[in-house]
Amino acid sequence: xxxxxxxxxxxxxxxxxxxxxxxxxxxxxxxxxxxxxxxxxxxxxxxxxxxxxxxxxxxxxxxxxxxxxxxxxxxxxxxxxxxxxxxxxxxxxxxxxxxxxxxxxxxxxxxxxxxxxxxxxxxxxxxxxxxxxxxxxxxxxxxxxxxxxxxxxxxxxxxxxxxxxxxxxxxxxxxxxxxxxxxxxxxxxxxxxxxxxxxxxxxxxxxxxxxxxxxxxxxxxxxxxxxxxxxxxxxxx
Numbered sequence: 001x002x003x004x005x006x007x008x009x010x011x012x013x014x015x016x017x018x019x020x021x022x023x024x025x026x027x028x029x030x031x032x033x034x035x036x037x038x039x040x041x042x043x044x045x046x047x048x049x050x051x052x053x054x055x056x057x058x059x060x061x062x063x064x065x066x067x068x069x070x071x072x073x074x075x076x077x078x079x080x081x082x083x084x085x086x087x088x089x090x091x092x093x094x095x096x097x098x099x100x101x102x103x104x105x106x107x108x109x110x111x112x113x114x115x116x117x118x119x120x121x122x123x124x125x126x127x128x129x130x131x132x133x134x135x136x137x138x139x140x141x142x143x144x145x146x147x148x149x150x151x152x153x154x155x156x157x158x159x160x161x162x163x164x165x166x167x168x169x170x171x172x173x174x175x176x177x178x179x180x181x182x183x184x185x186x187x188x189x190x191x192x193x194x195x196x197x198x199x200x201x202x203x204x205x206x207x208x209x210x211x212x213x214x215x216x217x218x219x220x221x222x223x224x225x226x227x228x229x230x231x232x233x234x235x236x237x
Contacts, residue, residue, distance in 0.1 A: 010087045012095045014103075015042030015052060020081070023052035028081035029118055032149070034058070035156040039075070039103070041096045043082060051082035053096040058111070067109055067186075067196075075100070077112035080124065090127040101189060108193045114183040117148070121205045125185035133200050135181035144171040148179065 020040035021033045034056050043051040057063055058076035067074060077096075082089060097110060113136065114122035122132065141148040142161060154161045158170065166174035183205055188194040 009044075009046045010091070010095075011044045012041050012053070012092065012099055013044075014099070015040050019049070020052035020054050020079075023049075023081040023083070024054065024079050026081070027051060027083045028079050030079070032147075032153075034078040035150075035153045038078070039100060041099060043085070043092055045085055045087065050085045051092070052079070053077070053092065054079035054081070055096075055100055055110075063111070064109075067193075069108060072106055074109040074111060075104070075107055077110055088127075089124055093124065093128055097187065108189050110187040110189065112185050114185065116180045116182065119207075120183075121207050122183045122185050123207070126204045128187070130185040130187045131194075131197055131201050132204050133184045133186055133197065134202050136184055138181055139179045141177050141179055142166070143173055143175050143177050145173065148177055 017033070017038060017040055019042055020038070023042075024033050025031050034054065036057050039055040041053045041055075042049060043053065054077075055075045056078045057071065058078065062071075063076060064071050064074040077093070080089060080093060082092065085092075100110075101107060112125060112130075114120040114125065122130075126132070140151070142151055142154050142163070143149075144154070144166065151161045154166070158166065160166075163174050163176065186197060188197055
């Protein structure tokens, strides 16, 4: 998908997992790809590769359960990994959702999370007009070499999540870490789902003044565009 106007030569298209992994390792704070089946979209400006947007089923095997949906009806926006670019990050996400919706017409909901452990409150999702549904429960992650990794990823990578084994074979600092609750955002992809979620919508969380950076976290210095309304993205068939 290519767009013109004030954003010249911005193009998004499906890309390989390797290309997305390059972007994530270079430009995303996690430096790691999520596990499981993924849909990867590359981002180009002026013909140059400048990032990737990655969708998946998330860390939970029951991602649709809280919304009464089947696994095939909901997807998580897992990574937005962009290097130097001119287009607003919110515009990139809007186009990525449109492409995904066209590829998978059975989808009804996109979810994503902002991590306060990295001083994120979801500025990007707020700029895109997503619904805020409050915080998640606290998670128990596993620390490896100073980084926090989801147990599902650990099991996929090493076939075990036993701390003693990990300390002996992978990292001496392996251990369980309880994280802060994350901010949960959702983008309903049809009118019925939008109506169903209305009772759960809460006011957007705000960053305290002492935490506010020059460029809002999650926007990579981009200027927010007008909200991504349902009629602009959700009903793309």
